[in-house]
Amino acid sequence: MAFQAKKKEFESEVGNKYTFQNVMNSKQAEIMDEGTNAVGKVLNTKMMPLMLKHVVVTPSGLTMDDFETWTELEEVTNAAFSFLRKGQ
Template sequence: MANFKQKTFESKKGTTFLFQHPGVRMVSKINDQSKNKHGVLSEERMSELMLKHVIVQPKRTIDDFEDYSEYMEVVNKAYAFITGNDEEEQSDDNEEGSEGQGQA
């Protein structure tokens, strides 16, 4: 069995979460299962799947979040992590940081 990568993420409220990549097949299943019969993304279903399969610590449900903004921040970051979009954000940040260092 493959060794899946993990990443820690700290929300703006200061809560630290551990994300674990569930594998390419599960990411594909999450994308498929998150859509309704018309192919429209269901926020609630996507969130439930992210909380179940990707956000491994602390284990939470949608109802455990006290405010919507933290809930969406965590779910969106977890989705960016499993789809590889968080790496693009990091490389953009690194490029901006290195450009700024060269100017004095």
């Protein structure tokens, strides 16, 4: 079967809307390798930008500093990470 990207609409607790899109398995493996340490612990300074770059497609081009609060940044990137891993 060929890869077909899935999308998901997400609304943060403060009401901002985002669209997530999954990536091919090979890209997901690269993201996991880059965003975690040797024992698999997620590194926020690496994983959050990867989620914003590769999974959050709308609005595009977000950076960690575009968020008003850490709470929303964490909420959105955690939801994007969950979507990437589970596809839902």
